[in-house]
Amino acid sequence: MKILVINGPNINMLGIREPGVYGKQTFQDLLWLLEETAQNLTISVTQFQSNHEGAIVDMIQAAYGKYDGIVINPAAYTHTSVAILDALKAVSIPAVEVHISDVDAREEFRKHSYPGLYCEKTIKGQGLDGYRQAIIYLKEKYA
Numbered sequence: 001m002k003i004l005v006i007n008g009p010n011i012n013m014l015g016i017r018e019p020g021v022y023g024k025q026t027f028q029d030l031l032w033l034l035e036e037t038a039q040n041l042t043i044s045v046t047q048f049q050s051n052h053e054g055a056i057v058d059m060i061q062a063a064y065g066k067y068d069g070i071v072i073n074p075a076a077y078t079h080t081s082v083a084i085l086d087a088l089k090a091v092s093i094p095a096v097e098v099h100i101s102d103v104d105a106r107e108e109f110r111k112h113s114y115p116g117l118y119c120e121k122t123i124k125g126q127g128l129d130g131y132r133q134a135i136i137y138l139k140e141k142y143a
């Protein structure tokens with residue numbers, strides 16, 4: 001099974017950005033967690049991070065026919081991007097949305113997600129472990 005993990009803008013700043021909200025673990029810690037999860041579940045996990053909406057759309061399109069599942073944290077694009085929603089719909093790959101923080105307990109504008117309208121599940125407020133939970137969900141349902 002092949003899973004693509006997509007991270008949106010500023011996720012590469014984990015550990016530096018707002019540690020009170022996102023925790024002290026770094027982006028490198030996230031990459032290690034993904035590697036470890038892939039090894040434990042004997043699946044392939046590829047990570048892609050971009051600060052650019054179009055690059056994320058391009059990556060989702062490139063995933064067509066190549067990946068069995070997508071885990072996506074669209075970050076700030078969660079709340080604005082119809083383009084990412086439409087790309088997910090276009091490729092029709094099973095997807096789970098992850099948010100490190102509990103977006104429902106924050107500002108009003110963070111409560112709405114465009115990509116979440118496509119994703120079959122949203123995991124929020126679980127820190128980096130949310131990514132592991134999302135991967136396990138996809139493996140159990142689709143492997």
Ligand code: DQA
Pocket residue numbers: 009010011073074075076077078098099100101102103110
């Ligand atoms: C986030 C929540 C978003 O509202 C925010 O813009 C982010 C990160 C999260 O993982 O909690 O950049 O997606």
